[in-house]
Amino acid sequence: MSWAAALALLDVPLSSVFTGWIDYIGANWDQFLTLLRGHLVMVGIGELLAILIAVPAGILATRDPRLARIIENLGAVAQTIPALGVIALTFTFLGLGKRPTILAITIYALFPILKNTVAGIQNVEEADVRAGRGMGMTNVQRLRRIELPLALPVIFAGIRTSTVLCVGVAYIGVFVGAGGLGTWIQAGLTTVNYDVMLAGAIPGALTVIAFDRGFSVLEGMVTPEGVSRDTTEGGAAA
Amino acid sequence: MIELDNVRKVYGDGTVAVDDVSLEVPEGETVTLVGPSGCGKTTTMTMVNRLTEITEGDVRIDGESIQDTDVIDLRRNIGYVIQEIGLFEHMTIAENISIVPDLRGWDEERKQERVEELLELIQLPQDVKTQYPANLSGGQRQRVGVARAMAAEPDIILMDEPFGALDPITRDELQDEFLDIQQKLDTTIMFVTHDIDEALKMGDRVAVLRDGELVQYDAPKDLLGSPKNEFVANFIGEDRVLKQLSAVTVREVMNAPQVGEGAGENPLSPDDSLKVALQRIFQQGDPLPVVEDGEVVGQVSEADIQAVTDRRTSEVLQ
Numbered sequence: 001m002s003w004a005a006a007l008a009l010l011d012v013p014l015s016s017v018f019t020g021w022i023d024y025i026g027a028n029w030d031q032f033l034t035l036l037r038g039h040l041v042m043v044g045i046g047e048l049l050a051i052l053i054a055v056p057a058g059i060l061a062t063r064d065p066r067l068a069r070i071i072e073n074l075g076a077v078a079q080t081i082p083a084l085g086v087i088a089l090t091f092t093f094l095g096l097g098k099r100p101t102i103l104a105i106t107i108y109a110l111f112p113i114l115k116n117t118v119a120g121i122q123n124v125e126e127a128d129v130r131a132g133r134g135m136g137m138t139n140v141q142r143l144r145r146i147e148l149p150l151a152l153p154v155i156f157a158g159i160r161t162s163t164v165l166c167v168g169v170a171y172i173g174v175f176v177g178a179g180g181l182g183t184w185i186q187a188g189l190t191t192v193n194y195d196v197m198l199a200g201a202i203p204g205a206l207t208v209i210a211f212d213r214g215f216s217v218l219e220g221m222v223t224p225e226g227v228s229r230d231t232t233e234g235g236a237a238a
Numbered sequence: 239m240i241e242l243d244n245v246r247k248v249y250g251d252g253t254v255a256v257d258d259v260s261l262e263v264p265e266g267e268t269v270t271l272v273g274p275s276g277c278g279k280t281t282t283m284t285m286v287n288r289l290t291e292i293t294e295g296d297v298r299i300d301g302e303s304i305q306d307t308d309v310i311d312l313r314r315n316i317g318y319v320i321q322e323i324g325l326f327e328h329m330t331i332a333e334n335i336s337i338v339p340d341l342r343g344w345d346e347e348r349k350q351e352r353v354e355e356l357l358e359l360i361q362l363p364q365d366v367k368t369q370y371p372a373n374l375s376g377g378q379r380q381r382v383g384v385a386r387a388m389a390a391e392p393d394i395i396l397m398d399e400p401f402g403a404l405d406p407i408t409r410d411e412l413q414d415e416f417l418d419i420q421q422k423l424d425t426t427i428m429f430v431t432h433d434i435d436e437a438l439k440m441g442d443r444v445a446v447l448r449d450g451e452l453v454q455y456d457a458p459k460d461l462l463g464s465p466k467n468e469f470v471a472n473f474i475g476e477d478r479v480l481k482q483l484s485a486v487t488v489r490e491v492m493n494a495p496q497v498g499e500g501a502g503e504n505p506l507s508p509d510d511s512l513k514v515a516l517q518r519i520f521q522q523g524d525p526l527p528v529v530e531d532g533e534v535v536g537q538v539s540e541a542d543i544q545a546v547t548d549r550r551t552s553e554v555l556q
């Protein structure tokens with residue numbers, strides 16, 4: 001079955017897929033920019049909060065195995081809470097608008113960052129840690145000079161994964177009036193207008209791709225010189 | 239001077255890694271710790287810089303217990319070459335070498351000078367400074383590991399199988415270079431190896447360990463001459479007599495020269511090993527004159543050499 005046939009089955013007119021949504025965006029350019037900006041602001045703030053919480057928590061977790069279990073469990077549980085549930089539970093005291101959505105994004109983003117922070121630090125060679133200790137580095141010096149630089153690419157991979165997830169989460173903000181690209185999805189759904197729906201959905205998908213690519217480049221930039229990346233084979237990129 | 243005073247290490251899982259070991263490493267000397275894998279060499283060594291906490295007993299450096307010293311200061315004052323080399327992949331060679339100077343707060347210029355000095359000492363070109371460990375060969379990395387330990391001019395250096403991961407030829411080269419370097423320094427060195435030949439070559443004294451216990455602690459030639467028991471004798475190997483010949487100098491066995499004896503064409507030096515002497519005797523016959531500063535100071539015959547190995551061999555068998 002071709003994809004055109006699949007779309008026909010879904011009752012999506014081909015004109016919507018090819019040009020309809022572009023035309024709609026063009027006709028509503030200002031609103032589009034507002035929605036896109038709103039979307040990205042929620043993802044950006046939520047993600048930033050998640051980084052600020054998860055990276056230190058991940059570092060803490062690597063200092064003490066008991067703490068590690070607790071923190072990782074909390075992180076895992078956080079990810080199983082439905083984002084819509086978070087919003088529904090919190091808008092009563094966070095109010096309507098972006099704030100409950102940002103909270104949902106943050107909670108969702110925590111786990112991938114946390115997991116990768118822990119893995120990145122734990123993957124640092126035991127020999128490197130011993131060498132650092134043996135040379136008289138304090139715990140903080142070892143963390144700053146050895147463990148974090150070596151773990152940074154892995155931590156960034158976690159941030160990349162979570163950002164991509166959160167572009168999706170931000171769509172549901174529309175239920176509490178947070179704006180964002182979800183606005184057009186909802187509008188499209190209520191009026192059964194595929195042009196509008198796709199005008200909300202496709203820019204999100206493109207954003208995800210852009211983030212993924214962008215972070216991939218950033219990851220390369222934070223990979224210390226002299227360290228070969230997991231994705232490249234052998235040899236150092238010096 | 240490092241003194242281990244009845245030290246004992248029991249790991250959390252009950253493993254007795256080091257059992258009641260006492261030994262002294264005199265100022266400026268190199269002591270090699272040797273023994274089969276798992277006999278407690280690394281544990282013994284790392285108790286000195288407190289990477290391993292001592293269960294019982296004490297370690298003193300220049301008379302002061304290491305327990306009374308701040309552990310960070312202690313470690314910054316002791317050079318350490320770890321078994322896995324442990325160069326930091328994300329730091330350049332210059333950064334790797336200057337870690338301890340940096341921790342000690344040396345200024346940039348002094349660090350740079352020291353790095354250049356050390357690269358010269360370990361015979362690496364200056365342009366490796368800006369390179370990363372991944373660009374270096376195994377031998378070069380080991381050299382950098384040694385340089386890094388020496389960087390802040392510590393009085394004590396701990397070396398855990400520093401040439402362990404090398405092919406025999408490179409290892410020999412590095413051993414010779416390090417012996418050269420060591421002569422110029424006044425550093426007290428603890429050197430761990432599982433290779434008895436390396437232990438005999440590098441050590442002023444050799445400590446043989448077995449199952450966490452110190453079996454014998456002697457100068458190489460005494461170890462070769464009178465191994466304390468069968469374990470040591472076996473560990474030294476079948477070619478013990480040959481090793482002994484390498485470890486004893488002509489000076490130790492030569493007799494007074496006979497009056498009127500000339501220097502001959504190819505005389506021995508008092509610092510030649512008995513191995514060299516025996517080879518010459520096989521080629522030229524004995525006795526051979528020994529000449530120092532142009533003067534005949536003694537002579538050596540095959541019987542003199544034989545006597546050394548016989549005497550010492552018979553001591554063992556008793």
Ligand SMILES: Nc1ncnc2c1ncn2[C@@H]1O[C@H](COP(=O)(O)OP(=O)(O)O)[C@@H](O)[C@H]1O
Binds near residue numbers: 249255273275278280
């Ligand atoms: N952290 C540890 N926990 C438990 N046992 C250990 C630990 N480190 C070493 N051991 C054990 O102690 C013994 C001595 O180890 P080690 O000092 O590393 O020996 P060597 O350096 O001579 O090979 C071995 O039996 C080893 O398995």
Ligand SMILES: [Mg+2]
Binds near residue numbers: 280
């Ligand atoms: Mg060892």
